[in-house]
Amino acid sequence: MALKLLQNGRLLTRAFQNLHITPTTSTIFAKNNDLNLNFSRNTSFFVKLPAEDLWKGVTSVSNAGRKRGRAKGLVRRKDLNRGQVIGVGKANIQWPGLSAPIIRGRELIQRQQLPPDPEREAKLIKMRDAMSSKGYQKLSPLDRGWTGAKLGGRSIGAPDPIGDDNFEGFDTKVIEYKQVFNMKGNLGRKRRLSAFVVTGNHNGLAGFASAKAVDGKAVLRKAKNRAAQKLMYIELCDGHTVFHDFFCQFGLTKIFVEKKPEGFGLVCHRAIREICQLVGIKNLYAKVEGATGVQHIVKAFFLGLLKQKKFEEIAESKGLHLVEFKPELGNFPRVVASPKVCRKEDDIKYDEIMDYTQVAMNGKVVLKRKKYPPFYANTYGYHIHLKKLEGRRNHFKIKFDMLKEHGTIKSFLTDKYPDARPHGFILRDAYLKKKAEGEETSAE
Structure with missing residues (x-):
């Protein structure tokens, strides 16, 4: 082999036998100083060691340092092969x-240069960093639970099918996910994971269960499949709420639940909200008193849902008609249930509880916060306002009661003096009277 160099406009050819190489130096000296070559090292620290040793130098810590908490801020290992696909590179070919594919329909695909993808490097870096910061991929805000870092409130899907039975339309929410420890005589402190979940089909079927296992995926699968075997049917009132207000208790946990109209929403504890969404309840208010452990809250709320009484059962137990007043219907009375034999007024005892709320709450009364007077209650201007308002302070309530009872605003003098009614109603009555006379004339 020969070296061909162009020097001073002429071609120099030197054979290796004319070169004198000194072993202790990295320089080649040619005869007559015509040729000088320098060798360079092609190995370095970053190429000499494998990737496993390089990552170990960045991510490892001694056992003594790990006990002192020095392993918390270490860099997590990145998978540099993540996102790399065979045949896809910087040159988009x-x-x-x-x-x-070789054939697309009837077209034979040829090798071709595609337009460059400027976002390829950014996508690869984002994909590699997804598992490096905290050990899990960032979730969408819609897929998160109660917090961004824990499993509480997160959906884990439908239970696994049992034979030919598929749980279509079901969903499972994690209520509690924690570590539990048990001291063994031969194994020492044994660590396991505990999960408490609720599953439902958003249409009255729901169940809850807890499970323990060593692996996280195993404990979630075990808990949701166990909850699917303990389903309970809960009937809904009008398809969106409970039948009546009720009180329920489990241990030291007490819950007061109130029925609410459509459009109110779910104003309650977050564990109760998850249960309501899985059962199909859309409007409800619940107040929790006492202990606030999520397992006791779930058990107490399920007990209250199962102990609900239908309208027919309440009417039959009291022997009276059950009448409902809804604000959205103008508080118009509506009989929702009637007993087979209705009691008379003389049959009702003087000390019998007739308040529907106390009957539904089983004699319990919600402790409501005391209402304090506003800051302007003792001012001079507010007292003047009350004096001016004294003559008409109950007008709105009286108008409302008149419309509810008589369908119009009138007093005991209205029959004798027809003008003794509000001005707007006089015009309305005259218009209706004139309209009725016109219809009679046209009919004739």
């Missing part, structure tokens, strides 16, 4: 049989 379509390779038939590798990165693209």
